[in-house]
Amino acid sequence: MSWNVDTYEEQIAASDPRTGFEPEGLLDSDGVLCSVVYDHPVDGPGAGVGRFSTAIVRDADLVASVQAWAAEHGYEPLESGGETTEYVLGAEDDIYDARLHAYVLGDPTYGTAELENFERRSGLDLEPTDVVLTHVAFETEQ
Numbered sequence: 001m002s003w004n005v006d007t008y009e010e011q012i013a014a015s016d017p018r019t020g021f022e023p024e025g026l027l028d029s030d031g032v033l034c035s036v037v038y039d040h041p042v043d044g045p046g047a048g049v050g051r052f053s054t055a056i057v058r059d060a061d062l063v064a065s066v067q068a069w070a071a072e073h074g075y076e077p078l079e080s081g082g083e084t085t086e087y088v089l090g091a092e093d094d095i096y097d098a099r100l101h102a103y104v105l106g107d108p109t110y111g112t113a114e115l116e117n118f119e120r121r122s123g124l125d126l127e128p129t130d131v132v133l134t135h136v137a138f139e140t141e142q
Contacts, residue, residue, distance in 0.1 A: 015040050021053045026069050026100075027133060031059035034122055042138060051137045056122060062131045066102040075100055098137045105130050 015038040021027040022037050035055035042050040063085055075087035075098070090097030105115045106128025119126050 021055050021133070022051060022135065022137065023073075026066070026135060027053075027055055027057070028065065029057050029059040029062055031057050031062070033058055033124055033126075033130070042136075049139050051139065053133075053135045055133045056118060056124065056126065057131045057133060058127065058129070059131060060129060062133065063102050063104065066100070066133065070100055096138060098135065100135050102131055102133045104128070105132060 017036055017038040019035060020037045021032075021035045027035070033056045035053070037051065037053045039049055039051050042048060067085070070087040073089070075089045076091060078086040078088050078099075085102045087100040088096040088098065089100075103110070105118060105126060107114075114132075115126055115128060115130075118124075118130075118132065
C-alpha cells in the first residue's frame with residue numbers, strides 16, 4: 001500500500017474505506033446509523049498505519065456495553081478515576097496497540113458543536129443521545 005499520493009481521490013482510494021466496524025463483536029447494536037472502516041498513516045512514536053473505525057449509533061445502552069467489552073478484552077482506562085469512556089490496549093511508553101472511545105454527542109463536555117459537526121459530516125438528523133464509537137488499531141508498517 002502506497003501513501004505517497006497526490007490527489008484527494010488517490011488518498012481516499014489508498015485508505016480503502018468500507019462499511020463496517022472493527023474489531024468484530026465490539027459494535028453489537030441494532031441502532032447503527034452509519035459506520036466506516038479505513039486505513040491511514042499515523043504519526044508519532046510507533047508511527048505506522050492505523051485501522052480506524054467510526055460509527056454513529058442510536059443506542060442508550062452502547063456506552064455501558066463498550067465499557068464491558070473493553071474490560072473483557074484487556075483494554076485499560078486511558079485515565080484513572082471517574083467514569084471514563086476512553087480505553088487503550090497495550091499501553092507502553094505512550095504507545096498503544098489500540099485505542100477505543102465511546103461518547104454521547106450531547107455530553108456537556110462537547111457542547112453543541114460536536115453534534116452539529118457530525119450532522120454536517122454524516123447528513124443525518126442526530127439526537128443528543130446518539131453515541132459516537134471510535135476504535136483505532138495501530139499497526140506498524142514493515
